[in-house]
Amino acid sequence: MAATQVVRSEWTKIRSVASTVWTLSLAVIVTIALGVLISLLSKNEFDNLSARDQLSFDPTFISFAGMTLGQLAMIVFGVLVVSNEYSTGMIRVSLAAVPQRGTFLFSKIAVATGLAFVVAVATSFATFFLGQAMLGEHRASIGDTGVLRAVIGGGLYMTLIAVFSMGVATMLRSPMLSLGILMPFFFLISNILGNVGATKKVGRYLPDQAGSRIMQVVTPVDDDTPYGPWGGLGIMALWVIAALLGGYALLKKRDA
Known part of the structure; x- marks a missing residue:
């Protein structure tokens, strides 16, 4: 089967599954709703912050607070x-129709990644x-230094989370x-390791x-991270590549 036919087939599969629509819709709703709520609360609490915290106030990053839960849906x-396909047994039919396992896997991932990217960037x-509208006088503008990069980066982040999950699955x-x-x-694990001094x-x-x-515009005063946004x-992209290569290696090696 030609690669274009495989891609078309994978698109048909993805859009015909109800869970696809529901999970992506949930990612959009949760990310936006929580981002708006946290932005509104942050505006009301700004005057109560210490001078140090006000200096580190990042209106762009605050509006992305909902991505913590939105990434769950992704x-x-x-x-x-x-x-x-594994849980329904359809994988046997799919691999019989497309014996080239690399073509099968990467066509599926390419279609799903494209869909996730469109949804994630629009959501970001x-x-x-909407978050900046809630922040009022404390808001950032899309034309401010680093803001457009952070907004596009938010979409890339959500997309990579989805692709990493595809590799692991x-x-x-x-x-x-x-x-x-x-x-x-x-x-759980990531938050613990990132917040405990010994494992930070x-x-x-x-x-x-x-x-x-990538979503941060204002660097906290005490930040000593040895890498920048990109x-x-x-x-993160290296983690994603490793997951995809691991998935491809195991798919080639074992039976359906």
Whole structure:
């Protein structure tokens, strides 16, 4: 089967699954709603902040507060895109139709990544503009230094979270096992490693902590991170590439 036919087939599969629409819709709603709420609360609390905290106040990054939960839906999307075929047994039919496993896998991931990117970038811009509207006089402008980079970076971050989840799901095959590892990893382990003094220097090289750097415009006074916004996104991209290569290696090696 030609690569274009495989891509078309994967697009049909993805858009015909209800969970795809629901998870992406949830990512949009949660990210925007929580971002607006946190921005409004931050505006009301600004005058109560210390002078040091006011200097580190980052209106752009604050509007992206909802991505902490929004990425949960992107993880679910990434896992389901890949593992749905394993849980239903459709993987045997798919691999019989497309014996070239590399073509099969990367066509699926390319289609899902494109969809995730469009949704994530649109969400990032909507979150920024609505969040800044809530911040009032403390808001940032899209034309300010570093802001456009942070907004586009927010979309890239959410996309890479989804693609990383696709790679992990390809390795593990089971949706429950994949989610059972990814959820605690991003929402518990990463936060613990990143906030405990003894492990902080290790934690900042984890994919979510490194990648989220791209959304920061104002650098905190006491920040000693050895990489910048694009360096952090690069570290996250390396994690994603490693996950995809691991998934591809295992897909080639084992039976459906």
